[in-house]
Amino acid sequence: MTDSGVIRRLHDNDIQSAWARFLELQTTFFGPGEVQWLQHHQALRGDVLEIGSALGHYGSYLAGQCAAHQVVGLEASADLIARQSSLPGNYRIEQCRVGAQPLPERHRGRFDTCVVRYVLQHDPAPLRLLQTLHDALPVGSRIFLVEEDDRLFVSNGRYAPWDAAVAIWKRACRFGGTNSQIGMDLPILVERAGFAVEDFSIDLRSNIDNPVMFFDFFKSVVELLWLSTPEFVSDEEFAFVSMGLEQAPPLGLCAVYPQIRLVARKR
Numbered sequence: 001m002t003d004s005g006v007i008r009r010l011h012d013n014d015i016q017s018a019w020a021r022f023l024e025l026q027t028t029f030f031g032p033g034e035v036q037w038l039q040h041h042q043a044l045r046g047d048v049l050e051i052g053s054a055l056g057h058y059g060s061y062l063a064g065q066c067a068a069h070q071v072v073g074l075e076a077s078a079d080l081i082a083r084q085s086s087l088p089g090n091y092r093i094e095q096c097r098v099g100a101q102p103l104p105e106r107h108r109g110r111f112d113t114c115v116v117r118y119v120l121q122h123d124p125a126p127l128r129l130l131q132t133l134h135d136a137l138p139v140g141s142r143i144f145l146v147e148e149d150d151r152l153f154v155s156n157g158r159y160a161p162w163d164a165a166v167a168i169w170k171r172a173c174r175f176g177g178t179n180s181q182i183g184m185d186l187p188i189l190v191e192r193a194g195f196a197v198e199d200f201s202i203d204l205r206s207n208i209d210n211p212v213m214f215f216d217f218f219k220s221v222v223e224l225l226w227l228s229t230p231e232f233v234s235d236e237e238f239a240f241v242s243m244g245l246e247q248a249p250p251l252g253l254c255a256v257y258p259q260i261r262l263v264a265r266k267r
């Protein structure tokens with residue numbers, strides 16, 4: 001199977017470094033709110049299965065929040081697994097492209113909580129991935145999905161670097177093969193895979209929450225898109241966004257990013 005969009009060229013050192021910067025910022029910016037969400041749903045009271053671990057930034061953070069339990073990651077890319085640095089003692093990552101491959105036998109029927117964060121948009125067959133999970137998780141277990149949908153990005157048109165970043169995101173994802181509009185379709189997808197939706201919410205983040213981190217995060221996204229899909233992002237566009245986002249944005253609300261979250265149960 002060939003990967004598309006930003007999941008290409010993972011053997012390239014520059015791209016792996018850009019991934020590392022992006023994943024670290026994404027975990028720092030969104031991780032605390034997501035842990036609150038998981039705790040609210042009492043999801044961290046046992047071992048956790050994580051699908052799509054990449055370099056382990058998020059899984060390491062999660063493992064730190066539930067130190068009494070094991071976090072097991074399944075990651076499709078052997079290149080990313082090879083690059084992982086030290087992980088917490090209660091976290092390990094194994095190679096498995098869930099969907100194209102079944103869940104390893106030893107993990108079947110074992111986890112009550114499964115976290116799938118920013119993975120479905122990168123997989124060419126997200127329904128098959130979810131069906132594989134449905135097949136392998138125990139009855140009563142829950143999946144926790146985190147995604148986005150660029151139809152819900154908002155701008156007031158007063159901050160050109162943000163608008164350019166969003167335009168690059170939409171174009172590079174659409175033509176590069178990443179489904180950046182999967183968020184609103186999550187309920188249909190999980191129902192088709194056999195799960196019952198229990199909660200579906202959108203957490204709106206904006207430049208008002210934490211302007212520096214908000215725009216640093218988007219700068220790292222555009223850098224990753226520029227490096228991994230250069231056919232859709234010119235050097236000039238990258239320079240414009242990258243330098244623009246480093247300068248002070250206009251006062252007030254000018255950029256909104258939706259994080260879409262869904263909880264579903266295997267009946």
Ligand SMILES: C[S@@+](CC[C@H](N)C(=O)[O-])C[C@H]1O[C@@H](n2cnc3c(N)ncnc32)[C@H](O)[C@@H]1O
Pocket residue numbers: 007023026027051052053054055057058059074075076077080096097098099100116117118119122123129
């Ligand atoms: C954007 S990263 C997200 C990493 C991590 N979940 C996080 O939130 O920081 C997506 C990862 O999912 C992996 N992936 C995509 N499809 C997968 C599948 N079917 N099984 C396992 N990993 C998959 C990719 O290789 C990539 O490392």
